Amino acid sequence: MKVRVDPEICAGFGICVGICPEVFELHEDGYAKVLLAEVPPGLQDLVRRAESQCPARAISVIDDAAH
Numbered sequence: 001m002k003v004r005v006d007p008e009i010c011a012g013f014g015i016c017v018g019i020c021p022e023v024f025e026l027h028e029d030g031y032a033k034v035l036l037a038e039v040p041p042g043l044q045d046l047v048r049r050a051e052s053q054c055p056a057r058a059i060s061v062i063d064d065a066a067h
Contacts (some may be wrong), residue, residue, distance in 0.1 A: 001038070001039045001044050001047070001061060001062065001063050001064055002037070002038060002039065002061075002062040002064070003023060003034055003036075003039055003047050003051070003059060003060070003061050003062070004034060004059070004060045004062065005024070005031070005032045005033060005034055005058050005059055005060075006058045006059075006060065007031055007058075009056050009057065009058035010031040010032050010056055010058040011031075011055065011056040011058070012026065012030040012031045012032065013054070013055050013056065014026055014032065015050065015053050015054060015055065016032050016050035016053075016054060016059060017032060019046055019049055019050040019053065020043060020046035020047055020049075020050050022035070022036075022043055022046075023035055023036055023039060023043055023046070023047055023050075024050065032058070032059075047059075047061060048061060
């Protein structure tokens with residue numbers, strides 16, 4: 001699984017960082033960025049939760065099995 005934060009949509013709420021700091025961090029510009037190219041299986045549920053709870057809907061999960 002891969003995850004992406006759209007920098008054009010991200011509003012810097014930081015909820016994703018609170019849910020899964022192993023995958024997301026707030027960049028110096030105040031917006032979220034992804035730390036890992038590939039999300040490990042143990043963190044995938046947290047990343048999906050971050051996606052569903054992002055108020056700006058800036059997070060996209062790309063499920064490798066679907067492509």
